[in-house]
Amino acid sequence: MDNSMSHTLDELNTEDLLQGNAQVLHHFLSSLKSQSLRCACFLGIPAALHRLGGSATVAGLLDEIGLHPSKLPYLRRLMRALTVSGIFATAKQQYSPTMAEDATSIGETVYVLTPASRLLVGDRPSAAMSALLNPRPETGFAMFFKLEEWFRQDDGASGTLFKMAHGVTSPWDLAKEDSLYNRCLNEACVIDTSFVMDVALRGSGGDVFRGLTSLVDVGGGYGAAALAIAKAFPDVKCTVMDLEQVICEAPDDGLVQFVAGDMFEFVPPAQAALLKNVLDCWSDDDCVKILRQCKKAIPTRDAGGKVIIVNVAVGSGPNSIAVKEAQVLYDMYMMSIDGTEREEHEWRKIFLESGFSDYRIMPILGYQSIIEVFP
């Protein structure tokens, strides 16, 4: 340690020093949170807890998921870590006539599902998990091991971190060449969108779509959002527009219309254009190009024309560490493809530059918001 550093440390009291040390270790070990969660999902722990009536001892869990008894102490440690981070909770085993385990477990610690792990029950885990469960981990977090190398590249023309890792600029370019990746990407979007639209349409978010006559879901993937809207509001004529490689695989049940195309060149006309998790994938300049195409596709504000964006508005939403960290870490993730999670002033700038006159941010989707943008 050089002298200047020991001098800096001398200025701190013991409590601050130890707290700082714990914080650094906590950050260093945080990747293990995702990996522990990934492991628990692949082992089927949330679903097993659900099958066991919502709670189980570690022994009951081990039995249910079919692990060798020698793994019991390790499973206990995995469950403890995921409980401290809020994925599971603990309680004491109570007597119940329908107990799956024998009565000797009464009073033992049982693990129970929390709102977070309830989202992971079943074979269609929540949105974020679908990224973690990606069968090609090298297309996910692994590329971030090269982040420092990417920062140090000084030619200004090297492109995105994604390009450095995969040789192509964006996930959509990779999806063109890799059909398994294409399917996983699109299915992950369906999982997220089905969940988010369900919540949105249940609450005040539904008002955003009420009264519309038509809507085009731009970059709409397999059409999960449009489908949810068409089911909730049968009078809204819904169209999904996406790249050819996506549209040609989209399951078509006749409720919505599918159109293949490039949103930088054309957006099919409708009263409203929906952009769900699209603009955060692009730079400001590209967003302006996309929004200008959307503006051409919709009528005036008096005729009900609007763009509806579902995305993060950094700084909006519940005031919790989980939400705040999810927003800025998501931004770091999007940085790998030159996308951005934007603060309100950054959204305003691109709306005005694209020729829109007004907007309204509704922070009603947890870490995400619905933003209405008016011509």
Ligand SMILES: C[S@@+](CC[C@H](N)C(=O)[O-])C[C@H]1O[C@@H](n2cnc3c(N)ncnc32)[C@H](O)[C@@H]1O
């Ligand atoms: C993150 S996904 C979001 C999908 C969908 N909106 C959702 O939330 O489920 C972004 C989508 O944009 C599509 N996309 C990318 N470039 C596009 C382009 N030039 N024109 C149309 N769609 C495009 C991708 O194929 C992908 O389906």
